Amino acid sequence: MKLWAAPLVPVLALTAAMLAAAPAAQTASAPLKVRDTCIDTSVLARASAPGSSDGADVSAVEAARIDREVKAKLLGRKAVGDKRVRVVGGSSTSAPMVAAVLPPGSITINVYFHRIVKAAATGKPATDYPNGHVPDSQIAAQVDVLNKSYAGQYGGLATATPFKFVLAGTDTTVNSKWFALGYGSSNETAMKKALRKGTKADLNLYSAKLSNNLLGWATFPSSYAGKPLNDGVVLLYSSLPGGTAGGYNEGDTVTHEAGHWLGLYHTFQGGCGGDSAPATSGDLVADTPAEASPQYSCAERDSCSTSVGTDPVHNFMDYTPDSCMYELTPGQSQRMADQWVAYRT
Numbered sequence: 001m002k003l004w005a006a007p008l009v010p011v012l013a014l015t016a017a018m019l020a021a022a023p024a025a026q027t028a029s030a031p032l033k034v035r036d037t038c039i040d041t042s043v044l045a046r047a048s049a050p051g052s053s054d055g056a057d058v059s060a061v062e063a064a065r066i067d068r069e070v071k072a073k074l075l076g077r078k079a080v081g082d083k084r085v086r087v088v089g090g091s092s093t094s095a096p097m098v099a100a101v102l103p104p105g106s107i108t109i110n111v112y113f114h115r116i117v118k119a120a121a122t123g124k125p126a127t128d129y130p131n132g133h134v135p136d137s138q139i140a141a142q143v144d145v146l147n148k149s150y151a152g153q154y155g156g157l158a159t160a161t162p163f164k165f166v167l168a169g170t171d172t173t174v175n176s177k178w179f180a181l182g183y184g185s186s187n188e189t190a191m192k193k194a195l196r197k198g199t200k201a202d203l204n205l206y207s208a209k210l211s212n213n214l215l216g217w218a219t220f221p222s223s224y225a226g227k228p229l230n231d232g233v234v235l236l237y238s239s240l241p242g243g244t245a246g247g248y249n250e251g252d253t254v255t256h257e258a259g260h261w262l263g264l265y266h267t268f269q270g271g272c273g274g275d276s277a278p279a280t281s282g283d284l285v286a287d288t289p290a291e292a293s294p295q296y297s298c299a300e301r302d303s304c305s306t307s308v309g310t311d312p313v314h315n316f317m318d319y320t321p322d323s324c325m326y327e328l329t330p331g332q333s334q335r336m337a338d339q340w341v342a343y344r345t
Helices: 061-081 125-131 136-150 186-195 252-261 331-342
Strands: 011-013 085-089 097-100 105-115 164-175 203-208 215-220 233-236
Touching: 061 085, 061 097, 061 331, 097 331, 105 136, 105 186, 136 164, 136 252, 164 186, 186 203, 203 252, 215 252, 233 252
Parallel strands: 105 164, 105 203, 203 233
Antiparallel strands: 011 215, 085 097, 215 233
16 A cells, blocks of 8 residues: 655555565464455555555644644633543643543444446446445445454454444445546546535545555545545455455455544654654654554564564554554554544534
């Protein structure tokens, strides 16, 4: 996966290309997600070239601006008695800490799934599936993967976040131009304008055969106010659980992109620069160890020697294959809660 972002309107795009070598299997000592073994035999990978990185989803300046904005919004809500926000400490020389208070599983997110297809169904799976006709069973499985991922049911740090997901609706649109969807294109704009449902608290998923070998892309919560119709996640139809994107067909493209939609950055944002002040640099999450660059395989490593802990290669917000990914951290859960209260309530 590789994410691209316009400087002022954070939008994430996920590219796919050939891995240089098949990744190693997970070690037996690691808490394993009960899925396929971590061997990639497909042409898909979460980056345009192993070893490369887009640097950051947004600039450090923009990330800091959003962080200040979130804190201001939370303080504003606390000032009017919002019980979803707590303030800790603060003095004449230090600002108070402010955080959202959302218990595990307390937020239900409606999911609207928009299935974009090239041509009307013929009743022949060998023809219909390549045209984007993903079965309802795969859509249901995708929502199940989201729920298990965000409830910490795949092992690792096993963080139960505030978020759970329910499929609120599915629709199918025949449109060959939208099916061959390009990131940031006029077709994407037209598609979302025509199909998007719900409010800023609802997750819209659009499946299509994305151009330029993309796996998917997403918008940040802070982008909603400026471009509400653009809000949501776009995904490669074959990346759904049981799809044909081998190595990337367990549903974690949506898990990863939903993390961005809820306000998370990549674990490798800022590289090793997050070592000295992890809560205020890098991905702005203190309990995700700094990572010099994205990891494209399941191999364990420690790319930032001065950072506590090895690289978070099993985190949903790295670039590893689906079967390597199984965890979110408590800090990531708190960041998503803060962004939710600031931007999506």
